[in-house]
Amino acid sequence: MTFSPWQLFVDLGLAAVLLLVGQLLRSRVRAIQWMFLPASVIGGFIGLGLGPNGADVLMMSAAFSAYPGILIALIFAALPFASEHVGFRALSARLTDLWAFSSTAILIQWSVGILFTALVLQTVWEGLSPGFGALIAAGFVGGHGTAAAMGETFGDLGWPEAGSLAMTAATVGILSSIVGGMIWVKWGSRCGHAEFVTRFDDLPEALRTGLVKEDSRESVGDETVSSSSVDTLALHFCLISAAALAGYFLSxxxxxxFPQYKIPVFCLAYVAAVVAHRVFRATRIIGYIDRRTMTHIGGALTDVLVVFGIASIRPAILVEYAAPLASLFAVGIASCCFLFRCLGPRFFRAYWFERSLFTWGWITGVTAMGIALLRIVDPRNDSAALDDFGVAYLFIAPIEIGLVALAPQMLMSGHSWALAGATLVCAMLLIVARGRRLLPPHHSCAPAQVPD
Structure with a gap:
């Protein structure tokens, strides 16, 4: 099929229909509600089953699998504009707990995946790509957005199967997030660690169905320019697109x-957006850029990316890599269990179960999964985990983005041991510092106490 502008229109229309069907199923099917599956994931699965890699009844173009690489550049370009400006002084002891634990989780996922691949998987399955070990971090702590970014980068470096494998890792991560999270909830309730557990039926309807009642709705943003000149959404989307375009030309x-090292578009789009954000702050133009609007544009782009990404997974590749992939996922989930059960109580001075469960949600799936699990065990937000994460992530993001940008090139150029060693040493330093109280002090596994 010859690609044309109308085929682009059809592809976007199909993604929109799949999203709508996904939301309809989320709002109606109780089993899907119990799993807290986003509409984009549901729609992506339907697209996978009905698309060219399944029943082949949808008129998807061959470019369907290329869209995530473009969308991720736009998403990364939106990040600096969507983030609140916070200085290092905001890192209180409580925030440092969450920052240290989350950073350790990221570093352990990278180091464990790379080491397991180098020591075991490449020994058993010869010819396995050195980038295979990055799939845990790409899919679990990264999610579908990071999976798309790293899949494109690995593809440019000579590993075309990486895109489908990374998307699969992200999908498995989401399923592990909610299934594993519910197991932890039952365990915590039985052992006395979770004192505020909420029944599923008592959760807010918006969290279960995805539909927000009229009296609970909030504004998605403020109008910062007059529509007589330009629509506010158009202005904000143009800023994101301009930063992404700058990233493309810089790449x-x-x-x-440097022919041997091409910097990914998404990375330079982020840099261009950071520079633009700094300039806008210095010239006070930033007052006309609404953070909530940027957040929702980025969220909308992410939803579309997930549909495209899951629908473009090639099952034949999964069959080929089934055994090493299953082994890697098992090790990845085991490392997350170790983080939750063994390190969580040591990092958090209070509410260790609630804060660890929230972290489990986002380091295996997405932030929305962490929020869903947190609402089950902490409906009144006594732990303040979500509030703290919003600030702490501003200091977590540079670690995550830096690894996503640099790791593929290092792995594919033969520096797996250096990367694994560096991430493992950094993780151990955080753990040791935590034990020696250079970070906030040790907290036992005792049940969280309600403050007076």
Missing amino acids: RGSGWL
Whole structure:
């Protein structure tokens, strides 16, 4: 099929229909509600089953699998504009708990995946790509957005199967997030660690069905310019697109200057957006950029990306890599269990179960999964985990984005041991510092106490 602008229109229309069907099923099917599956994931699965890699009844173009690589550049370009400006002074002891634990989780996922691949998987299955070990971090702590970014980068570096494998890892991560999370909830309730557990039927309807009642709705943003000149949404989307376009040309320039190392578009789009954000702050233009609007544009782009990403997974590749992939996922889930059960009580001075469960949700799935699990065990937000995460993530993001940008090139150029060693040492330093109270002090596994 020859690609044309109308085929692009059809692809976007199909993604929209799949999203709508996903939301309809989320709002109606109780089993799906219990799993807290986002509409984008549901729609992606339907697209996978009905698309070219399944029943082949949808008129998807061959470019369907290329869209995530473009969308991720736009998503990364939105991040600096969607983030609240917070200085290092905001890192109180409580925030440091969450920052240290989350950073340790990221570093352990990278180091464990790479080491397990180098020591075991590449020994058993010869010819396995050195980038295979990055799939845990790409899919679990990264999610579908990071999976798309790293899949594209690995593809440019000579590993075309990476995209489907990374998307699969992200999907398995989401399923592990909620299934494993519910197991932890039952365990915590039985052992006395979870004192505020809420029944599923008592959760807010918006959390279960995805539909927000009229009296609970909030504004998605503020109008910062007059529609007589330009629509507010158009202005904000143009800013994101301009930063992404700058990233594209910078990436092409880097490939021309350094043929052996082409910096990914999404990485330079993020850099361009950071520079633009700083300039706007210095010139006070930032007052006309609404953070909530940028957040929702980024969220909308992510929903579309997930549909495209899951629908473009190639099952034949999964069959080929089934055994090493299953082994890697088992080790990845085991490492997350170790983080939750063994390190969680040591990192958090209070509410260790609630804060660890929230972290479990987002380091295996997405932030929305962490929120869903947190609402089950902490409906009154006594732990303040979500509030703290909003600030702490501003200091977690540089670690995550830096690894996503640098790791593929290092792995594919033969520096697996250096990367694994560096991430493992950094993780151990955080753990040791936690034990020696250079970070906030040790907290036992005793049940969380309600403050007076």
